[in-house]
Amino acid sequence: MVKVEKYNDNYTDSFNRLYSMAHGNTRANSDILSNNKLKIKLLKISQKIKGYILYKDIDDSSIKDRVHIEDIFIEKNYCNKANYTYLLESINKGFLFKKYKTAQIFLDKSKPYFEISDKLNLSMDQEIYDMKIFLNGYKRVPVTDNVSFKTFKKGRDEYTRMWIQNDLFKGAKGHKDFNIEDVLHEQKQIYFLEEGCIFLKYNDEIAGYAQVIYENHPDTKPYIVNFGIITKYRGLGLSKLLLNHTLNFIKRKDFNEAYVTVDSSNKKALRLYRKTGFSKIGSLGMYLYNYNSSKVSFF
Known part of the structure; x- marks a missing residue:
């Protein structure tokens, strides 16, 4: 039965x-x-x-x-x-x-x-696409004086995270705007890494965001998620600098590999990741x- x-x-x-x-x-x-x-x-x-x-x-x-x-x-x-x-x-x-x-x-x-x-x-x-890069020998790219990075801090940057993620994925298929409850809920999840939430600043204004989470099934793997530059600052080469900074953060955490998932139709993102050294290892x-x-x- x-x-x-x-x-x-x-x-x-x-x-x-x-x-x-x-x-x-x-x-x-x-x-x-x-x-x-x-x-x-x-x-x-x-x-x-x-x-x-x-x-x-x-x-x-x-x-x-x-x-x-x-x-x-x-x-x-x-x-x-x-x-x-x-x-x-x-x-x-x-x-x-x-x-x-x-x-x-x-x-x-x-x-x-x-x-x-x-x-x-x-x-x-x-x-x-599930993509992977080997970090052995990966080096830091110098940034100009008008580019800097800021690490997320609980109790201070939740609203910044909310609006920047909504800007990054505005118009994306299946996207629904984040609210503050969503941000606070994610911070309680086992995969969340506070120091892995990184803002890129251009001329002292928030221009981009990247997040590193730990996927733990079955082994710990660092994944880059919620990555992008807001509309106002696209086309300035900032995504390359943000990706480089994020990968070096992962490398400092003693990982030799990093991972990212990307929609197969997102040609710009695929070009960035492939040019950086990522290769496809699977697909979902x-x-x-x-x-x-x-x-x-x-x-």
Whole structure:
């Protein structure tokens, strides 16, 4: 018999066992289990937990009928189209009608669970490149007198972080403006590194921002995120200086490698990273599951 159950603390060991299978012997961290926005459902077959799905609503009014699948996994012996469909459909219950029209799922082509894309005939909507640079021998680039850097400080720079990230990603696909609650929430996350939040100043005005976070699955890797120069100061070569400063910060932390993810359609960013020495090591596709095409019903 196949059922779907909501996660609760009684299922922690079963969930961690499956999560470890999916992510290379890594237990689910406390951020996942305590995330108020993230929901977890478990696939139960013959009274045993054999799969899970992590999902959340998307905070973007332009795609409010879409759900974001953070993670989905089913044990190999039960990994088939029917069970994947059952799990995906279980999260789409409404009072009278289905809540969502589509589900977005990010899949790493190098991982075993990528086969879900073939089993469900998913269409790719966006591709994200995972890129890496070796820092051995990487050197600091001199900056001019009108360029300087400032490190974020809690209790002082939250509003600066908020407005600059909103400027950097204004108009980007799926972007929703940051608010101060979002900034404060992120500062509590396990990956957050206060000294890894870096502002670039041009003529003593904030002109750019970069952030280094630690990805800990399964080994600690420094990723550069939220990187960019605000609209007013683009075209002055500042992105090269900010990237160089950020990479040297990572190097001073005794890392020999650094990582970044970038949208495959962002040609300017790709040119910058490749010219700096980054190379592609993998890709993550955003695939769409169309609920209207499903023949499974939960009503």
